[in-house]
Amino acid sequence: MTYEILGITVLWLFLYGYLIVGSIDFGAGFFHFYNKLSRKNYQVNKLIQRYLSPVWEVTNVFLVFFFVGIVGFFPDTAYYYGTALLVPGSISIVLIAIRGSYYAFNTYGSKDSRVYSFLYGISGLLIPASFTIVLTISEGGYLDVSEGSVTLLLRELLTSTYSWSVVVLAVVSVLYISAAFLTYYSYQAGDRASHQIFRRYTLFWAGPAILASLLIFYTISRHNPEHFQSMLDISWMFMLSFLFFLGAVMLIYRERRLGLAFVLVMLQFFSAWFGYGASHLPYLLYPHLTIYDGFVNETMAAALIAAFIAGLLLLIPSLVLLMRLFLFDADYVRGNR
Amino acid sequence: MFLEYDAAVFSRMLTGLTLGFHIIFATIGVGVPLMIAFAEWMGLRKHDEHYRLLARRWARGFVVTVAVGVVTGTSIGLQLNLLWPNFMQLAGQTISLPLFMEVFAFFFEAIFLGIYLYTWDRFKNRTRHFLLMIPIVIGASFSAFFITSVNSFMNAPRGFELTNGVITNIHPLAAMFNPAAPTKTAHVLVTCYLTSAFVLGMIGAVKMLKGDRHVYHKKALQLTMTAAFVFSIGTVGIGDLSGKYLAEYQPEKLAAGEWHFETQTEAPLVVGGVLKEGNNVQYALEVPYALSILAHGTPSAEVTGLEEFAQEDRPPLIVHYFFDSMVAIGMYLVFIPLLYLVFRWKKPAWLHHKVLLWGVAAGGPLSILATELGWVYAEVGRQPWILHDIMRTPDGATTSEHVDAMLYLFIGLYAVLGISSAVVLRKMFKNNPVAHELESRGIDRRGGSS
Ligand code: HDD
Ligand code: HEM
Numbered sequence: 001m002t003y004e005i006l007g008i009t010v011l012w013l014f015l016y017g018y019l020i021v022g023s024i025d026f027g028a029g030f031f032h033f034y035n036k037l038s039r040k041n042y043q044v045n046k047l048i049q050r051y052l053s054p055v056w057e058v059t060n061v062f063l064v065f066f067f068v069g070i071v072g073f074f075p076d077t078a079y080y081y082g083t084a085l086l087v088p089g090s091i092s093i094v095l096i097a098i099r100g101s102y103y104a105f106n107t108y109g110s111k112d113s114r115v116y117s118f119l120y121g122i123s124g125l126l127i128p129a130s131f132t133i134v135l136t137i138s139e140g141g142y143l144d145v146s147e148g149s150v151t152l153l154l155r156e157l158l159t160s161t162y163s164w165s166v167v168v169l170a171v172v173s174v175l176y177i178s179a180a181f182l183t184y185y186s187y188q189a190g191d192r193a194s195h196q197i198f199r200r201y202t203l204f205w206a207g208p209a210i211l212a213s214l215l216i217f218y219t220i221s222r223h224n225p226e227h228f229q230s231m232l233d234i235s236w237m238f239m240l241s242f243l244f245f246l247g248a249v250m251l252i253y254r255e256r257r258l259g260l261a262f263v264l265v266m267l268q269f270f271s272a273w274f275g276y277g278a279s280h281l282p283y284l285l286y287p288h289l290t291i292y293d294g295f296v297n298e299t300m301a302a303a304l305i306a307a308f309i310a311g312l313l314l315l316i317p318s319l320v321l322l323m324r325l326f327l328f329d330a331d332y333v334r335g336n337r
Numbered sequence: 338m339f340l341e342y343d344a345a346v347f348s349r350m351l352t353g354l355t356l357g358f359h360i361i362f363a364t365i366g367v368g369v370p371l372m373i374a375f376a377e378w379m380g381l382r383k384h385d386e387h388y389r390l391l392a393r394r395w396a397r398g399f400v401v402t403v404a405v406g407v408v409t410g411t412s413i414g415l416q417l418n419l420l421w422p423n424f425m426q427l428a429g430q431t432i433s434l435p436l437f438m439e440v441f442a443f444f445f446e447a448i449f450l451g452i453y454l455y456t457w458d459r460f461k462n463r464t465r466h467f468l469l470m471i472p473i474v475i476g477a478s479f480s481a482f483f484i485t486s487v488n489s490f491m492n493a494p495r496g497f498e499l500t501n502g503v504i505t506n507i508h509p510l511a512a513m514f515n516p517a518a519p520t521k522t523a524h525v526l527v528t529c530y531l532t533s534a535f536v537l538g539m540i541g542a543v544k545m546l547k548g549d550r551h552v553y554h555k556k557a558l559q560l561t562m563t564a565a566f567v568f569s570i571g572t573v574g575i576g577d578l579s580g581k582y583l584a585e586y587q588p589e590k591l592a593a594g595e596w597h598f599e600t601q602t603e604a605p606l607v608v609g610g611v612l613k614e615g616n617n618v619q620y621a622l623e624v625p626y627a628l629s630i631l632a633h634g635t636p637s638a639e640v641t642g643l644e645e646f647a648q649e650d651r652p653p654l655i656v657h658y659f660f661d662s663m664v665a666i667g668m669y670l671v672f673i674p675l676l677y678l679v680f681r682w683k684k685p686a687w688l689h690h691k692v693l694l695w696g697v698a699a700g701g702p703l704s705i706l707a708t709e710l711g712w713v714y715a716e717v718g719r720q721p722w723i724l725h726d727i728m729r730t731p732d733g734a735t736t737s738e739h740v741d742a743m744l745y746l747f748i749g750l751y752a753v754l755g756i757s758s759a760v761v762l763r764k765m766f767k768n769n770p771v772a773h774e775l776e777s778r779g780i781d782r783r784g785g786s787s
């Protein structure tokens with residue numbers, strides 16, 4: 001494996017990590033608000049808070065890791081994306097800032113406030129929607145690259161069916177992933193009522209999630225036929241993803257092996273995510289920038305990879321500890337601690 | 338608005354705004370864990386529940402500041418790419434290693450902070466809970482170390498060669514441990530600790546000024562002021578070394594900070610004053626030999642003046658005031674804890690005198706102000722360079738046409754965040770006053786007298 005491939009794989013893996021933990025987090029925030037609004041079941045909200053509280057900061061680090069890493073491994077991305085994304089990027093920052101801080105204000109502040117809950121519930125759905133702009137842009141056709149300047153073609157972006165279908169997919173997936181996780185988590189907690197609510201949510205969002213993916217195939221085939229062709233070349237990855245999806249929905253429908261069901265959801269997105277990523281290569285920004293011409297020098301690449309491995313050796317045991325204490329500690333999950 | 342649009346100028350304002358806001362929370366984020374660790378340790382060692390409650394309440398407030406620190410940090414991290422794409426393209430090739438490692442340090446800190454906050458009463462063996470604080474302190478301090486080493490690199494770029502715009506011969510470790518790194522990282526770390534000690538001391542002092550003379554606050558004051566004394570001495574000492582670093586590697590920054598125009602030996606230190614036509618300094622206090630001592634450690638040393646630099650390479654002279662105010666506050670921050678310790682030793686009756694309590698209370702905002710002043714001095718004093726002697730600031734900036742709108746957007750965001758976090762913190766402690774918590778936890782009945 002070349003350094004270039006290794007670098008992008010590591011980054012893609014972290015973005016996948018963010019996709020999963022971020023979705024759980026964002027979706028849970030939304031459900032929290034929704035349940036509060038419809039006064040459905042206070043128990044659910046307690047459960048969501050118990051999951052979210054210890055891990056929200058960790059979620060954010062996945063994101064920071066990605067954008068710091070990509071500039072480290074592929075410094076030229078700073079030039080292309082940095083210049084073009086000033087406005088959408090800043091809007092994403094504002095959304096993240098509002099979400100993170102109001103989440104904390106609501107949780108640690110003295111009382112649970114409906115306004116705070118609204119702010120972080122809604123911003124949690126807007127964040128994934130706004131982030132997808134980066135993926136959309138990477139397909140090419142939305143940037144004007146000329147001598148010494150890069151500009152975003154905002155009109156093209158806002159009127160493109162492709163870009164909107166990505167937004168839809170992002171929002172729907174967030175709700176689906178999150179509901180699937182909370183189905184499992186509430187079951188663990190022995191909270192039957194919440195469990196039924198989340199099970200319904202999961203089954204409800206499963207259909208739209210798969211339809212939105214199909215829409216993506218269709219729109220990408222029109223927007224970037226070259227990419228679509230490479231997707232077809234590795235279509236088995238997407239088939240696999242679909243099989244995982246079927247398995248997950250089946251288990252949740254039958255209420256069997258919910259932990260495995262969530263693992264299948266993770267695998268569903270894993271294979272689709274890596275299928276998408278692999279078919280996108282070698283382009284970081286179609287057709288201007290590939291992983292080969294934008295790569296950092298070899299010395300730095302080796303240093304970054306060494307730091308990465310050392311970092312993992314430190315982090316993995318710590319993450320395991322965190323999960324054992326909160327996610328998989330039955331007493332904690334049930335609220336006995 | 339009134340300014341003619343210039344992307345680089347607005348980028349500088351926006352960067353300065355975000356960093357100026359982030360640094361308040363970052364400083365607290367680096368220093369407070371150490372203070373919490375001290376308090377919890379004291380509680381364990383002395384079997385004193387007051388200290389444990391101190392740690393607990395500090396940690397509760399800390400979470401709110403961490404949240405704002407994290408979101409503004411994410412903000413500056415993304416903004417560096419958005420506003421300085423050309424600079425980051427070059428920096429990515431040379432200094433991305435510490436930037437990358439900073440994220441690991443955060444990650445480490447975030448994980449253990451999550452555990453720490455939710456496990457107060459979970460372990461039978463209380464030392465275990467204390468031990469969780471150690472990775473938090475390490476993570477916070479290392480993240481400050483790494484990010485400051487990136488900033489040192491901007492002041493003293495090393496570890497690469499640039500020929501005709503092509504970067505070759507890269508040494509990531511040489512870039513990271515550049516000549517500015519030792520003094521800069523040490524000064525930043527110790528001032529973070531100092532500021533946090535004073536901010537926490539301020540809380541106790543204000544409570545006592547309001548008439549709450551509970552022993553809990555007295556213990557808080559004793560702990561914070563003792564720590565502050567050590568850190569303030571460290572701050573001044575390392576500040577002095579920072580001056581020596583500047584004299585050797587960035588003499589123009591030092592000269593601009595001191596209004597030192599002509600190269601001379603036995604140079605006096607200019608304090609305050611105003612600048613008149615032809616670089617005439619008036620109304621200033623001159624301390625003989627002091628600049629030579631600050632720069633090189635001996636009264637007779639020769640100090641390079643601004644005259645040796647071309648006009649377009651000179652930093653703005655206004656940085657003089659930032660430097661002077663920082664140093665003045667630094668002296669004040671040594672004086673107050675010293676006074677506290679002297680009273681404790683010789684005049685215990687005066688220990689909680691109003692004047693001293695006011696002095697401590699003022700130290701909180703003043704130490705934050707000194708941090709801001711120090712950074713503005715360091716950053717503005719580096720101008721016109723974004724990478725000293727290599728890249729000028731406007732060459733690193735974005736060419737986007739909308740930086741002004743983003744500046745207003747972020748002014749709005751920080752106003753909202755600043756106000757909300759202040760409101761939340763106030764409410765949090767108002768609704769759950771110390772006396773109340775001492776009682777509900779059964780501490781006052783069991784242990785400490787008042
Ligand atoms: C509580 C805050 C605080 C206090 C009391 C002081 N400083 Fe400071 N100073 C900082 C907070 C700070 C800082 C925010 O941490 C800076 C900004 C950049 C840096 O490296 O540290 C800084 C920078 C800074 C620099 C510039 C370094 C550079 O640009 O590379 C010098 C020469 C000094 N300081 C010297 C001093 C001296 C002689 C002090 C004596 C009293 C002093 N500082 C007190
Ligand atoms: C956190 C404390 C910091 C504060 C308060 C601060 C403050 C400032 C200010 C006021 C400016 C504008 C200077 C001017 O336009 O004249 C600036 C510029 C800048 N700073 Fe800092 N800074 C801090 C730390 C850092 C660090 C650690 C880095 C690097 C990782 C950094 C990178 C930059 C960059 C890229 C610019 C823009 C270029 C320039 O104007 O020189 N800063 N900062």
Ligand code: HEM
Nearest residue numbers: 060061362363366367402403406407410411413414443481
């Ligand atoms: C020397 C000045 C700085 C110090 C001491 C500092 C320290 C910190 C600390 C302690 C935090 C964690 C929040 C908390 O615990 O309160 C934080 C957050 C953060 N800082 Fe700064 N910071 C500085 C400047 C910068 C700069 C210039 C950048 C941009 C490269 C940056 C990037 C970040 C990021 C990305 C986060 C969020 C990390 C997360 O998600 O956990 N910081 N900073």
